[in-house]
Amino acid sequence: PAFASQIKYVVNNVPITTGDIQHRAAFLRLQRKKGNAAEEMIEQTLRVAEAKRLGIRISDAQVEAAYQRFATNNKMQLKQLDGVMAQSGVGKEHFKEFIRSQMAWNQALTARHRSESGGALSEQDVVRRMLDNGGNKPTAMEYMLQQVIFVVPAAERSATLSKRKREADAMRARFNGCNTSRQFAKGLIDVTVRDLGRILAPQLPPDWADQIKATKVGGATP
Known part of the structure; x- marks a missing residue:
């Protein structure tokens, strides 16, 4: 058809x-x-x-x-x-x-x-790097990320964009962690929560990295 x-x-x-x-x-x-x-x-x-x-x-x-x-x-x-x-x-x-x-x-x-696994480093390479760092185990901050999407239908963009921004700001103010995001989203129309998984600090997308690093644990980026 x-x-x-x-x-x-x-x-x-x-x-x-x-x-x-x-x-x-x-x-x-x-x-x-x-x-x-x-x-x-x-x-x-x-x-x-x-x-x-x-x-x-x-x-x-x-x-x-x-x-x-x-x-x-x-x-x-x-x-x-x-x-x-x-x-x-x-x-x-x-x-x-x-x-x-x-x-x-x-x-x-x-x-x-x-x-995330560091590519094809062998066990010997990992040990050598640790020795080079004085025996300290290398560490990196890990983030568990979600993306909350407020969908704006194209035909209603001019009429509803400001309202959707207010709804997003209100949800951001109440947000206290990824475990409750879907519960908040249930009461909203055309809102999708997308799990991005666990990402190490070096792998954060450049466009988001600064905002994510500046956000407190359990918080939401602008």
Whole structure:
């Protein structure tokens, strides 16, 4: 099916249309999964943006190869898979973009784990570094981060942006830790809480590092 689309959300300057959300809803039905299609598209857009920030690019050739493997693994010809995607309302292009985002995010997670473990240092290298530092075990501050997203529909941006900023400021004032953020968010409309995991100080994104380091434990950045 073809969907008449209009921009519903804008995330990091990337538009998410009503058509995108309808395709994702069809994809969830095809998988027989429960979920919020709009939230999934917002999460996918954020993940792709983070992968791009890390310099990760998934080529069209890589996506096509993965699409072919999916068809082969499910004992289908490409035309058959195209047909399934079309008939279900997902669309092959939407599925391919989903594949691209998954591949990019997997690479981003791999890069993060590699950097957290210090790359390919051997045990001897670690011991040598400790000896060079006078026998002191190297330490680094670790942060457990969450991102609280107040979504502003594109069509309502001029009318609701100031209100959403006030809501965000009010939540920030009440915020006392990552364990309660979802409880606060439950009473708000179009608010998503995204876990970013544990990140060592040297791996903090440059755009956020200063604000995060200046924030007290259990606090929220501006």
